[in-house]
């Protein structure tokens with residue numbers, strides 16, 4: 186269990202999400218990459234051979250025809266990762282599940298199942314869902330505002346955690362001759378009654394190898410930060426600069442301290458995109474070509490998604506950016522704040538569209554330059570690791586074959602796995618069953 190090296194995640198996004206618009210046109214990417222399990226397995230095995238901490242599957246449950254290609258036709262994360270689990274043996278498997286559109290009993294059960302199937306490699310990216318249209322797919326009349334969705338998320342996480350304590354480690358003390366299948370004293374109901382959920386329990390699956398798969402949170406609004414501070418083991422972000430990443434980490438750590446957690450327990454892992462060539466100049470030239478290939482219609486659709494479906498195609502691209510009320514229920518708060526700042530500084534719609542490509546950390550450079558930048562972020566305390574979006578296969582190959590070895594040589598990344606669970610890779614302390622701990626302390630007091 187170490188925290189003395191940086192953590193690496195590989196975000197597998199098939200034919201490309203909003204961050205990889207032109208990806209599907211690369212002849213090296215299968216046209217069915219987002220529904221092709223062999224493609225996911227291949228990439229996960231490659232990530233495992235490079236000793237990555239985890240692969241990560243993003244998700245949502247609402248589309249219109251102009252959504253990014255990957256969103257239009259993709260595999261469900263838990264199903265996908267169960268298949269990947271059978272083809273790998275060490276790498277962590279992080280699935281996105283929405284607390285807004287799932288019941289905690291199902292979340293607890295599905296993740297415990299993946300944890301058992303994979304021998305302790307499951308992780309949960311907790312999201313509240315960005316697209317208000319999702320409500321229409323779940324028999325709901327509304328998506329709920331931030332406050333409501335995050336309150337529900339908080340309660341959902343508590344219930345899921347509680348359900349994972351349903352069985353003590355040795356509850357199934359099976360004896361065929363006795364005969365005894367279960368020790369009923371080691372099975373526990375939850376009896377939760379809250380604002381959103383009533384859950385009696387117990388969960389109908391044994392305690393999984395990790396007990397509690399790592400909890401990951403990526404919302405950066407005040408509500409998102411609070412959720413991270415109280416529950417997350419890992420905070421994902423789209424920080425663009427070390428300064429922005431440090432501001433987030435300092436704030437969430439202060440909130441964690443206020444909630445009586447050790448701030449050092451939290452890991453901060455920003456997203457990363459790379460374009461790699463022999464020289465920085467070549468890489469930047471390729472990056473410019475790729476950026477200009479992203480068409481205006483796609484950009485407008487992406488913007489619309491951040492503003493609850495607002496139609497931006499009616500505006501003059503070169504006029505001042507329209508003043509639109511920030512939608513309460515949709516999008517990413519940091520993105521809205523950013524746009525508002527640019528709007529006040531006189532940005533046009535075109536300026537905003539062109540600026541969209543830099544909403545997260547993208548490095549175009551030689552393997553050396555990329556390793557140097559990652560080292561700088563890591564050494565300055567801005568990041569505990571990086572979530573690499575796997576885009577063009579050539580960059581993916583060069584990252585593993587050329588960037589990772591530089592990181593290993595500098596002692597910044599592991600040479601081999603020291604653990605077989607995701608908690609182990611991330612250096613997270615084991616979590617004992619709360620009922621067993623109670624019984625033990627009662628025994629000590631008696």
Ligand SMILES: Cc1cc2nc3c(=O)[nH]c(=O)nc-3n(C[C@H](O)[C@H](O)[C@H](O)COP(=O)(O)O)c2cc1C
Pocket residue numbers: 242243244245281311312313314315402403404405406407408409410421422423456516517518519572
């Ligand atoms: C690396 C990363 C991955 C994310 N993946 C998803 C996802 O798969 N599904 C989703 O609905 N939101 C995803 N999000 C969005 C956040 O979970 C969150 O909903 C969003 O940032 C809006 O919340 P906020 O306004 O509190 O920041 C992701 C964010 C980040 C930084």
